[in-house]
Amino acid sequence: MxxxxxxxxxxxxxxRTVRRIADELCTSCETFPSTTEARTWAFTPGRxxxxxxxxxxARELTALRRWSEQGAAARIFWLVDGGPATGWAGEAMTRxxxxxNEAAVGPFLAWVLGDLLGWDCAEHAGTGLxxxxxxSVAFRxxxxxVLGTATGEGPVLLTxxxxxxxxxxxxxxxxxxxxxxxxxxxxxxAGMPSEMLERVLGGVRAPSSxxxxxxxxxxxxxxxxxxxxxxxxxxxxxxxxAFLDARELARAQGLMGNVADVRVVAGSRAPLADAVARGxxxxxxxxxxxxxxxxxxxLRERPxxxxxxxxxxxxxxxxxxxxxxxxxxxxxKTLLTAYAWPGNVRELIGVLQVALQRAAGGREIxxxxxxxWISAPRAExxxxxxxxxxxxxxxxxxxTGSGPTVRYADGQFVIELPEEGVAFLxxxxxxxxxxxxxxxxxxxxxxKLLRLGRGSLRYRLEKHGIxxxxxxxxxxxxxxxxxxxxxxxxx
Numbered sequence: 001m002x003x004x005x006x007x008x009x010x011x012x013x014x015x016r017t018v019r020r021i022a023d024e025l026c027t028s029c030e031t032f033p034s035t036t037e038a039r040t041w042a043f044t045p046g047r048x049x050x051x052x053x054x055x056x057x058a059r060e061l062t063a064l065r066r067w068s069e070q071g072a073a074a075r076i077f078w079l080v081d082g083g084p085a086t087g088w089a090g091e092a093m094t095r096x097x098x099x100x101n102e103a104a105v106g107p108f109l110a111w112v113l114g115d116l117l118g119w120d121c122a123e124h125a126g127t128g129l130x131x132x133x134x135x136s137v138a139f140r141x142x143x144x145x146v147l148g149t150a151t152g153e154g155p156v157l158l159t160x161x162x163x164x165x166x167x168x169x170x171x172x173x174x175x176x177x178x179x180x181x182x183x184x185x186x187x188x189x190a191g192m193p194s195e196m197l198e199r200v201l202g203g204v205r206a207p208s209s210x211x212x213x214x215x216x217x218x219x220x221x222x223x224x225x226x227x228x229x230x231x232x233x234x235x236x237x238x239x240x241x242a243f244l245d246a247r248e249l250a251r252a253q254g255l256m257g258n259v260a261d262v263r264v265v266a267g268s269r270a271p272l273a274d275a276v277a278r279g280x281x282x283x284x285x286x287x288x289x290x291x292x293x294x295x296x297x298x299l300r301e302r303p304x305x306x307x308x309x310x311x312x313x314x315x316x317x318x319x320x321x322x323x324x325x326x327x328x329x330x331x332x333k334t335l336l337t338a339y340a341w342p343g344n345v346r347e348l349i350g351v352l353q354v355a356l357q358r359a360a361g362g363r364e365i366x367x368x369x370x371x372x373w374i375s376a377p378r379a380e381x382x383x384x385x386x387x388x389x390x391x392x393x394x395x396x397x398x399x400t401g402s403g404p405t406v407r408y409a410d411g412q413f414v415i416e417l418p419e420e421g422v423a424f425l426x427x428x429x430x431x432x433x434x435x436x437x438x439x440x441x442x443x444x445x446x447x448k449l450l451r452l453g454r455g456s457l458r459y460r461l462e463k464h465g466i467x468x469x470x471x472x473x474x475x476x477x478x479x480x481x482x483x484x485x486x487x488x489x490x491x
Contacts, residue, residue: 009055026357110350111343136302150177160296163344183222229266
């Protein structure tokens, strides 16, 4: 049986740690000290792992890519300690930070497994929009922003942590815009030769003798997604800026035939202003890309979506396996909700895949099926203490980190109550404003969205000053009829 992971590293401690934790995650793994030794066993067509973890120099990336072109088709994860990248292996390569210690290896492997499965889940869903799962206010706001920009033609900047879903949102810009059905080309900017970017933006295929080979089709007519755009070199940034200027001028003059018809979507883990301040990115290019900037929230910023995503992925895994989807036990829901998810959605996917393998076809996933670091967070993370389910069905989780916080989860909503409390009226006002913004000021639709009566919603809107009180008509005075009293009649 082919291994799922193959680690190439001269560090024996890292190799032993990865093998041990991979075994705990029910994931087969082989390790080799160098690419040369690995090639003697595994580097043959038809015998390939799903992913290769390279902890070595950039020059070995070329050999790995050549092997991938021979039919191995494995994802390559290049482990680096930081600093600029000096090698590039095309679309199949992802530049990732090297695990700092033994405690970080488990979440890292789960992130890798989630990366292997996450994009497949999006493709199996039919369209990018169908793969967007979430109902939190933060998430739905991002969906609305992405859909609003899908019909445009200017560059778009997507910022957010690794694993938050920037590439998935970039695909939605294609599927929900006028370029639906055209190509979607994702290029990792880390170490990418500048001439490759120039050829892609010019719509010219690279000759096989040049860096990158003939791996990329024409991007003309589709979406070009640049992963980690801040990793572009000086020449690459100049080429991208020149292309954006030429494209804008050509559109204004109606001469698009002279410029490749490519819409650029850039991804970055941090705002471009940070890279500009460090002198690593051109201010003029940052200004052009940031004209339409959308921040993708991390998973811990939308905790009410954690269990919803978990159920979605479990159902998706079961559908493709032809089996019934197991349900999450209350203890598992509590742990998943309390965890901070530094690897975001990719780590969640990897954790669920491990839990499914440990469940071995069972109908329930409990706390015992989850990896150890989920139930026992690392020392540098928030310490979590759990309590029993309350009488009203809410799961109570107390976390102590920067400050004691009590989180209540019922499988649908997650409510966090810090020790100092919350301003309820301000929270209610924010919810009302979000509902009106979602429905574009339609009070009737906002009332349905909040499960309130129209009169009840109007009362709350008037109470918070969001809506002016409705003017009530004063009753028109009618002239009183003159009737004769008894004295008048008597006279």
